[in-house]
Every structure is written in structure tokens, then in C-alpha cells.
Amino acid sequence: MNWENRYIMNDIPWNQGEAAPELVEILKEGIIKNQIIVPGCGFGHDCAKIAQNQSCQVLGLDLSTTAIRQAVNRYGSLNNLKFVEGDIFRVSSEFEMQFDWLVEHTCFCALNPVDRKSYLDFATFILKPKAKLFGIFFKDVEGHSGPPYPISKKDFEDLFSKNFNLLSIWDAKKSFKGRENNEFCALLERS
Ligand SMILES: C[S@@+](CC[C@H](N)C(=O)[O-])C[C@H]1O[C@@H](n2cnc3c(N)ncnc32)[C@H](O)[C@@H]1O
Numbered sequence: 130m131n132w133e134n135r136y137i138m139n140d141i142p143w144n145q146g147e148a149a150p151e152l153v154e155i156l157k158e159g160i161i162k163n164q165i166i167v168p169g170c171g172f173g174h175d176c177a178k179i180a181q182n183q184s185c186q187v188l189g190l191d192l193s194t195t196a197i198r199q200a201v202n203r204y205g206s207l208n209n210l211k212f213v214e215g216d217i218f219r220v221s222s223e224f225e226m227q228f229d230w231l232v233e234h235t236c237f238c239a240l241n242p243v244d245r246k247s248y249l250d251f252a253t254f255i256l257k258p259k260a261k262l263f264g265i266f267f268k269d270v271e272g273h274s275g276p277p278y279p280i281s282k283k284d285f286e287d288l289f290s291k292n293f294n295l296l297s298i299w300d301a302k303k304s305f306k307g308r309e310n311n312e313f314c315a316l317l318e319r320s
Pocket of ligand 1: 190
């Protein structure tokens with residue numbers, strides 16, 4: 130998938146124009162704070178919602194120059210939010226153990242399943258010990274093979290249990306239209 134081309138062509142059906150509903154719910158609990166990273170942030174709607182609601186510093190990271198430019202245009206005025214263009218598989222040593230939270234929404238599912246172990250390595254590398262990961266994952270996708278690529282809860286647990294403790298896993302109660310009953314959420318702690 131050439132993500133930059135998709136943004137240039139404005140062929141971006143994943144962009145919902147606002148933060149993921151289940152993220153909005155968990156933000157109400159006030160637990161997501163301090164240094165936060167959102168990989169594959171796109172236009173930055175999730176990042177902005179976190180930055181507006183919490184006492185935190187948020188970093189949105191995305192491969193696409195166009196997505197990052199748009200994110201900065203939309204939300205660059207928030208002084209606790211920064212956007213950086215970059216590849217999660219090539220982060221520099223500056224990122225090592227810098228973050229208290231990773232918030233995942235539609236980056237993991239955008240990756241080819243062969244890259245899932247590399248995503249796990251990325252998450253492990255950038256998070257501090259005992260830091261948390263909150264994510265929304267596709268358990269089912271109707272009509273096509275991907276992306277987005279779904280993952281079963283069992284495969285998810287097998288993958289992440291290598292470097293994370295699973296604190297909680299639940300079916301998403303709120304989803305964007307068209308994604309109802311297709312998502313699960315997980316809260317994990319880096320070991
Ligand atoms: C399906 S889109 C979701 C974007 C955003 N999270 C949203 O919900 O609107 C996947 C995003 O991941 C980004 N992406 C894909 N592979 C990446 C990588 N290796 N490193 C950083 N970003 C990546 C793409 O550029 C794209 O913006």
C-alpha cells in the first residue's frame with residue numbers, strides 16, 4: 130500500500146474526521162496521561178482528542194508527508210501536541226523508552242500481518258517498562274482480505290504476551306458506522 134498516494138488522491142475511507150468513539154470513552158477515565166504516542170496517526174483526530182482532554186504530551190507519527198501536513202494544519206495550535214513524519218519500523222534511538230502510553234487505532238490493522246512482530250518490537254522499544262498500550266483492533270472485516278487486516282483475540286494474545294501483560298480485553302461498545310461488532314479493545318502493560 131502506498132499510503133502517501135492514497136492521501137494525495139484523497140482516497141482515504143478510513144478517515145472519519147473525529148476521534149474513535151471507544152477512545153473517547155476511555156479518555157473519560159482520565160488514565161491516559163504523560164508522554165503518549167499515536168502511531169499511524171493520519172490527520173491526527175485521535176491525537177487532538179487526547180491532547181485536549183488530558184494532562185499529557187502527545188506525539189503523532191505517520192509515514193505520510195501529506196497526512197502529517199494536514200494534521201499540523203488542523204491541530205498544530207495545540208501546544209502539547211506534536212506531529213512527526215516517520216516510519217514506526219525505523220524510529221531512532223531517541224524514541225527508546227520515551228513513552229508512558231501508546232494509543233493504537235487503525236495503524237496495526239493497516240500493516241501486512243508479516244509485519245506484526247515488527248510492530249510489537251516497535252511498541253516494546255518506545256515504551257517505558259510498565260507503560261501501557263490501549264488499542265482498538267479489528268477482529269473481523271467483511272467483504273475483503275485487507276487492509277484493514279483483522280486479528281483474532283487468540284492471535285493477538287499470543288503475539289503481545291511475548292512482551293506485554295494483558296490487563297483487559299473487551300468488545301468495543303462504540304464504533305464508527307460500518308465497524309460495529311468488528312472491533313475489540315485491549316489494555317496492556319509492557320513487561
Ligand atoms: C488506515 S490509516 C489510519 C490513519 C488514522 N489512524 C485514522 O484512523 O484516520 C493507516 C495509517 O498508518 C500510516 N502508516 C502505515 N504504515 C506506517 C508505518 N510503517 N509507519 C508509520 N505510519 C504508517 C499510514 O500512512 C496511514 O496514515
